[in-house]
Amino acid sequence: MIIMKTKVARLTKKNWMTVIKEAADVIKAGGIVAFPTETVYGLGANALDEEAVKKIFVAKGRPQDNPLIIHVADKDITQYVKEIPPIAKQLIDAFWPGPLTIIFKKTNLIPDVTSANLNTIGIRMPNHPIALELIKSSGVPIAAPSANLSGKPSPTTLEHCIRDLDGRVDYILGGTISEVGLESTIIDCTVYPPVVLRPGGITLEQLQLFDHNIYLTTPYDLKDETPKSPGMKYRHYAPIAPLYLINEEDSMEQKINMLCHKYVEEGKKVGILAPDETKDLYNANAFIYTLGSRENLLEVGQNLYQGLRQMDEEEVDLILCETFPETGLGIAIMNRLKKASSKK
Ligand code: AMP
């Protein structure tokens, strides 16, 4: 357990310039800072400073073979990468700033600890004014995984960061909700055809408009001894209580109500994650968290981690959750739900 003095700053229109300057000074001095982005909150350090980057792994309890994504405030990344394949150039032009991380072959400027000894590096330009300003003021690329304790759902609010990291990091700043609410899409452009290693805010369909050969790796293919994206082998995004995904196509509500009834009878506290359309159909004895409309998966994505964390707060014994169609943003949503679920 690390105990250090963490400064927490809630951003307002008045204080934001001062706060960002202070946080940038912490980054420059080799400290670690939790900050908002449009995907989830990140825990950042100077990506070029080995000692600073090591602190991120310690604070999160993150395995050292899980590489970090570096965040830039500018599309010129030539210092950090050996080559920019034409498709990567097109994707940068189309989706940066935004929730797309691109994997490149790295130059020696990037320390091995940042890339977890891989010869590649994931880079993203976030679409968030505070994140961009923090990177610019720091004057260095910021290596940042999600600002949660390893294994916990990623944080989408300042409160989530405080809960996980108070006493473990130098500085936490924020105040707004992360709009996308899910981690970035990761695409590996060091191979052809480029492969999506993690689905996220930019959908497969959007990427395929640039090259129809782009494909998604089979999720959860953990038999592969050296997974392409090392983070994929870890159980992620998990709430404390077991989560069961109910995928009966026609009778999801009936199945959930039946299971809920059974568990309530056994004296268990049941949590249900449901969309607007069905939330009122469920047993009133359960704790129901509404994810948003099935017709608006942006909303469901934005609320997902908040919902999982709320289940921890309510100390439910188990969680029952509806499933969503695996197209568009539904692919990323179901990817996270499957990782959070007990049935893997
Ligand atoms: P996080 O920042 O917490 O969302 O975690 C970063 C994710 O990006 C992990 O799943 C990593 O395995 C993946 N990642 C980062 N860098 C690379 C890379 N060079 N090659 C493959 N996957 C990467």
Ligand code: MG
């Ligand atoms: Mg993470």
